[in-house]
Amino acid sequence: MHAEGVRKRFGPTLALDGVDLAVRPGESHALVGRNGAGKSTLVSVLTGLHRPDAGSVRFDGEPAPPYGDTAAWQSKVACVYQKSMAVPELTVAENLFLNRFGERFIRWPRLRSRARALLAEYGVEVDPGARAKELSVEQRQFVEIAKALSFGARLIILDEPTAQLDARGIQRLFDKLRDLQAHGVAFLYISHHLQEVYELCSTVTVLRDARRVLTAPVAGLVKADLVAAMTGEEASAVADREPRRTGGADVEPLLDVRGLALEGEFEPVDFRVRPGEVLGLAGAAAGGSTALGETLVGMRTPTAGAIRVRGRAIRAGSVPHALETGIGYIPEDRHRQGLVTGRSVAENATLTVADQLGPWGTVLPSRTRQFAASMIRSLDIKTRGPDQPVSGLSGGNQQKVVVARALARRPHVLVALRPTAGVDVRSKEALLSVVRRVADEGRAAVIVSDELDDLRVCDRLLVLFHGRVVGEYGAGWTDRELVAAMEGVGEGESPAAGQKEGA
The missing domain is CATH 3.40.50.300 (P-loop containing nucleotide triphosphate hydrolases)
Incomplete structure (x- = not known):
């Protein structure tokens, strides 16, 4: 696979700025960078999910399939994500051949036999009749890799594959990847754990601020230099951070x-x-x-x-x-855990203090708006007023509403x-x-x-x-x-x- 000069913009945000990347057959190539560096966008371009604004992607010297031709892309490249894409309630066999059973009426013994042969071909020891939800994280990954290879893909992108594995699981995964590499399968390996890059990969590419800043052989690359490429900071650079006075050990x-x-x-x-x-x-x-x-x-x-x-x-x-x-709490995902999107700014900001908004367990709208108005002023929330639906705010102002709720009880x-x-x-x-x-x-x-x-x-x-x-x-x-x-x-x-x- 060879990507050259890939650019991608989302509105005012330049997500990729002329990125080059080449992965050879049988290679394990690491892609690293801090959050927001452009890794996810590049993966979306390489798998056909996003059309680049400029640049090109080629597989085996041929242009990438047309945008939207899912089957053609699946025959070239696949991504095994940190969060499993398998359907939990379906069996391994059903997941392997989902949407491609190849016959009008499914013959279940034959389907399981095909699945067993496919898994055996790639050395995956999993019962084809087991439901996906019954598998370990490691087994699900092996099944998804086998499924990708069955489409003909020879480049597999692994997105944080060891995040939920223990040490023995990681070693078994690495052994399997090395075995597949020996048969010409290439891997683009994305991880926040740089030690794994040194254990598994032969080449590493670093993205920073939407640009490729380094591609180098892993052997001989000093770890401090790799970290410096990711952060843009030399080893001698020390941030100007003065310690604040806090309570001593006796407080x-x-x-x-x-x-x-x-x-x-x-x-x-x-x-x-x-x-x-x-x-x-x-x-x-x-x-x-x-x-x-x-x-x-x-x-x-x-x-x-x-x-x-x-x-x-x-x-x-x-x-x-x-x-x-x-304890006050600002959750990681404001959409799932922080906001009731169908409700107003005032209602969201006062969820934790409903017992303070009226006598005998009642909630007075006037007191709710008054309380919310003070939080709006304190946190400088940009809104038409307490009664505006929280869904109409910008992302930053929605997060301020979540903060307001967390601080409401002081x-x-x-x-x-x-x-x-x-x-x-x-x-x-x-x-x-x-x-x-x-x-x-x-x-x-x-x-x-x-x-x-x-x-x-x-x-x-x-x-x-x-x-x-x-x-x-x-x-x-x-x-x-x-x-x-x-x-x-x-x-x-x-x-x-x-x-x-x-x-």
């Missing part, structure tokens, strides 16, 4: 987490957050940071440990009790999961300043993110990788060292961390 923490663990997601972790402090939990979503954040707010039930707010224990796995105890601790996802630069700055203001008022905040801009407002960072804390950083961290830690190629504590008692 009672607002949030006290001891031995907290969730089997299969993250190992036991201890940390404290004091008044005036913003703690960052840095790391990829699949590395345990998101699960830890959701456990703090009661959305997940831990298998061990305890959470206390101002000395009061939070009932495990109870969102109402976490709210009552003093929580002691604000937990924000990737709070600036999908918003513009100005809205991002405004949202982060609100989080910072919460701490500056003597409360505390926790930001869960792998976005460097989100983490810059934090006083202290804990880095999670594969479910465990691998580093702690105070003021003075560099983009290079932090990205290296989050990608699993640089573990440890920076000299600036210093406040070990707080973790």
Whole structure:
């Protein structure tokens, strides 16, 4: 496959700016870059989901199939996504031949026999009669790879394939990929775990700010140089981050987490957050940071440990009790978890304080609008007024409504999961300043993110990788060292961390 000069724009956003990429037969080629670098858009172009504005894509020297010719694209390339595309209630055999049974009346024994032969051809040991939902993550991936190869595709794009695998599963996946490479199958491997790039791939391409900034053999490429290409920051560059004055070790923490663990997601972790402090939990979503954040707010039930707010224990796995105890929550997905889109700005902003909007459990519309109006002014929400449907706001202003709801009860601790996802630069700055203001008022905040801009407002960072804390950083961290830690190629504590008692 050879892509040359690929450009793609979505409105004012330039998603790809003249990107070149070549993957040879039998090669395992890594594609890496920070969030927003252009990886997903490039994959959409390479698989025929998006038509490039400029540039070309060729397979085996021939032009890519016409846009919209799904069957032709499937015969060239396929993508196995982090989230399985298999239909859970259908069997393995039915998923393998979905929409191509080849006969008017399905002969089930014959279908299972064809599936068994196909799986055996690629060495996949799975029962064709098992339902997809009964398979392990690893088995589903093997089935989807076998399905892609059965269409004739010789280039398979793997999108974060190890995110939900344990160490043994990762090794079995790598063994299978190497075996297929020996038969001429090529892989474009997308991962946030750079150590895997060194274990599996022969070539790596780095995207940054919609451009290709590096293509090089993996052998001999210094890890620090690879991270520098991803971040645009040299190893010697240190960010200008002054430590803020927060409560010392003798000040009672607002949030006290001891031995907290969730089997299969993250190992036991201890940390404290004091008044005036913003703690960052840095790391990829699949590395345990998101699960830890959701456990703090009661959305997940831990298998061990305890959470206390101002000395009061939070009932495990109870969102109402976490709210009552003093935790505010900004969810990762505002559309699914943060907003009732058919309701007004006022109704959304006051969901957590409905008990304060009228006597004897009633909700007075006038008091709702008055409360919402104060939040609109405080957070500078751009809206026609409290009664405007929240669906009519921009993404940044919708997120501000979610923040307003989280702050409505004046929580002691604000937990924000990737709070600036999908918003513009100005809205991002405004949202982060609100989080910072919460701490500056003597409360505390926790930001869960792998976005460097989100983490810059934090006083202290804990880095999670594969479910465990691998580093702690105070003021003075560099983009290079932090990205290296989050990608699993640089573990440890920076000299600036210093406040070990707080973790």
